[in-house]
Amino acid sequence: MSQGGETPVRLLIRDLSQVAAPAGRSAPLRGKALRSVDLVENAFILCEDGRVADVGPMARLGPLADDVVELDGHGLSAVPGLVDCHTHACFAGDRVEEFSLRAAGATYEELHAKGGGILSTVRATREAGDENLAAALSLHLSWMIRAGTTTFEAKSGYGLDRETELAQLRAIRNAGGVPTWLGAHAVPPEYTGADSYVEFLIEDVLPGAAQLAEAADVFVERGAFDVDQARRVLSASRKAGLELRLHGDQFTEAGAIPLAIELGARSVDHLESTGRGGIEALSDSAVVGVLLPASALFLGRPMPQARELVDAGAAIALATDFNPGSAFCESLPLVCSLAATQLRLAPEEALAACTVNAAHVLGRADRKGRLASGFDADIVLVADPDWRHLAYHLGGDVVHTVIQGGRIASTARA
């Protein structure tokens, strides 16, 4: 969209070796459609007023108006801007100390049970104040954009009191993110049990959270919240107008998939412990399974059964889970590499999972995640003529330039 009375910006990216984007218009993509990519070689992309106006072979490029800014795509390829549909990017401090303890043998769940883990980030986030929190989020966001993320979701869940939960949601909104309310992330130390905390969440936090967030999420897990508690939070959230998400089957199968299906949630995320029954149930449903292989890798946990999910017909998305404890990783290209090397997904499937399907989880598949005319001009230029280097280059400097709304948001350092 052109911004208030400014001259419309027209950007032409020319002489791209390839433009690759998920085919068709429907979302979410499943089964064989997940690997169906439209490929244009020796191509251009024309952006107007923040939207894609045209994509095609250079041979079809007609005469251009004088006001078009040109970008040389020689030696590069283009894919849609990446959509990170599951992050906890709004946090203060870090957990490098805990990371070192885990490297020496402590487990994530043990640290959490001792009041560390999520609760140590809660202490840092409560103390930060609005300004420092916004600065921390903006730093994390600068890393994400450099890695090719043009649309991001981020959750609260490091406040666990009314003021800090709402401050997190506000910071995420102000930074241009899609805010998800994760008040039910852990039980804070002021509460002796999860039930009274759930009551507080519904009575005191939800009314404000519903004004700021697009969705509500609950961590369904032993030591966190059980299915009944999750149902209470999520049903009340739905009544308040929010979409629903769940953290489920990370360490144990505690009923998150059936609950997500029962409530018509947009997604159930993690699924490292999901068995055959869960795979089948998800495949017969409209709920998207959001897979977070960087988190499984970071915690040394089993990878989710991605191949089985896709082959059974489930809709999947990929995300980073960027957070200070279980996935200090902002890079969707790295997640695509993990998808190809650990989850047995083709690069085409990985691409669809972190573009169109992730956009669907965020309710934005009509304008994000594809490169067709009318879609937002969010584009990643990959630093190789073959776009599959996005997944192939493990941890490499593979993102050359990032375009957001038709403007350059980040470009390769010299």
Ligand code: NIG
């Ligand atoms: O998705 N598992 C719950 N929440 C996050 C981790 C948050 C943290 O460790 O700070 C996750 O992995």
Ligand code: FE
């Ligand atoms: Fe998470």
